[in-house]
Amino acid sequence: MSARVLVLNCGSSSIKYQLIDTEDAAVLARGLVERIGEEHGEVHHESRGTSTNHQLEIPDHEAGLKAMLEVFDAAGPSLADADVTAVGHRVVHGGEAYSGPVVIDDAVEDTIDQLSALAPLHNPPNLVGIRVARQVLGDLPHVAVFDTAFHQTLPPAAYTYALDTGIAHHHGVRRYGFHGTSVAYVARTAAEYLERDPQRTNLIVLHLGNGASATAIRAGRSVDTSMGLTPLEGLVMGSRSGDVDPGVLLHLLRSGQLSVDDLDELLNRRSGMIGLCGERDLRTVHRLAADGDAAARLARDVYCHRIRHYVGAYLAVLGETHAVVFTGGVGENDAWVRSRSLSGLRGLGIEVDHVRNSSQMRRPRLISPDGARTAVLVVPTDEELEIARQAVAVVSP
Structure with missing residues (x-):
């Protein structure tokens, strides 16, 4: 065939x-x-x-x-x-x-x-x-x-929100996760690069682009992920907020005279990097920060702090972690974000080699120093190839 x-x-x-x-x-x-x-x-x-x-x-x-x-x-x-x-x-x-x-x-x-x-x-x-x-x-x-299919392996403790059970079930409220097609491709490719059986490999995959997510993978299966019911939850994104205290939304509804539609617009299109400094493109944000723009510097710090927060959480979820993997437009191309996001984690076995990190190779590569307890990789994603492979697998006799 x-x-x-x-x-x-x-x-x-x-x-x-x-x-x-x-x-x-x-x-x-x-x-x-x-x-x-x-x-x-x-x-x-x-x-x-x-x-x-x-x-x-x-x-x-x-x-x-x-x-x-x-x-x-x-x-x-x-x-x-x-x-x-x-x-x-x-x-x-x-x-x-x-x-x-x-x-x-x-x-x-x-x-x-x-x-x-x-x-x-x-x-x-x-x-x-x-x-x-x-x-x-x-x-x-x-x-x-x-995009949600890869995360259907999440255990109940990871996908369940602590809401009234009847309301949650009636409205389908739970963590679904997204970027699953990309994460599936990247996880398999990372295991191949490490010369490991995917079913014996634990990874933290950071898909960083205009949309951004973190996923904890144990033995080839998604066991936790940052996006939730919608792609809004989790990491800071180009124009999406990521994690926000839900009380903030109630406060804005009651005292800020914002409607539900206003909140939707705020969280999806006027938050994230745009909300923090007026720019969603990290290349522009870096230029502004280099010129002394305080808002751009803070935006970068918030962006990387949130990534580091999730890496730490997922190290605890996984226990043994074989690699942290960067992918997506920002993850594959922004050496500063990669280095800053993992700074201060040497005591947990994670560090970045600055020479390797500066490489622009367009193929899977190692950016951690030799001997590091946990490898740090950059793996270009290919969602289209993953979709094609899955399609062939379904229709093949």
């Missing part, structure tokens, strides 16, 4: 795609359909070492997927001749319904729709992409890969 998968990640106004051969991890083509529903849409496509860009009217996702198919036909490789095995879809929230990838049928669509209450910003556009793709590419099996 062919091992080629078309991976789709559908947002509210965009479609990211890759055509991947899972046998050798080769990306045969990749692209982005963006500005769907705006006056002028755009299609960016890369294949065979060349790139093409088109501007055209893209009123909806159906038009966006058809534009994608047309650029495949024009610029290659032709999907009709590419022997595609399946279409893999990234879906953010699978709730308690899915602990792994699943072939999509109407019942799966309905469940994803019902779970939109838990991920109102993500599941609806994911579902639109699935429905349209099943119409446009109806001759192929479609597979949903859920």
Whole structure:
């Protein structure tokens, strides 16, 4: 059977795609359909070492997927001749319904729709992409890969909030965790780098990007993670708050004259690094801090303090920890954040070699000194490859 998968990640106004051969991890083509529903849409496509860009009217996702198919036909490789095995879809929230990838049928669509209450910003556009793709590419099996699935191994003590049990159960309130597709890929890759059996490896994975999370992995399974019912909880992010005393929200409702919608806007779009210093891009924050901007310096310190806080907590959760692993846009590229986040942990067996940490290699690498009790790694993530591999595993006989 062919091992080629078309991976789709559908947002509210965009479609990211890759055509991947899972046998050798080769990306045969990749692209982005963006500005769907705006006056002028755009299609960016890369294949065979060349790139093409088109501007055209893209009123909806159906038009966006058809534009994608047309650029495949024009610029290659032709999907009709590419022997595609399946279409893999990234879906953010699978709730308690899915602990792994699943072939999509109407019942799966309905469940994803019902779970939109838990991920109102993500599941609806994911579902639109699935429905349209099943119409446009109806001759192929479609597979949903859920960001929450990897964390379905969390023990009850880790996923249960100390709320009234009846209310929590009625509304599906528990820790679900996110970034699971990325963490699954990174954890397996880290174990391979360490030449260890994944089922005998304990890791702390720090996925640091515009969204950020920490995950404790024992014997290859997620046992604790920082994101909760939604992707808001945990680490400081680009525009999301991370951990906040829930009493703060009650205080703002009562005395700050903020509505529920105002709080949603505050926590998701006006907090995190933007809320602290007005910038979400760490590169800009570093420049401001170097110029003496006190708000930028504090923002960096808060960001790294929260990471160190979770590393310490997860060392306690795991006991023996074989590696701390950085991934994501910030985790893979920001040496200052990596060093600062782990500073002061030498007594716990964790330290960073500053020469190794400064390397810009785009492959898994060690950044701790020789002989350190706990390795520190940088592992570039590849969510699309992980989605493709999971899709192939589901549809293969």
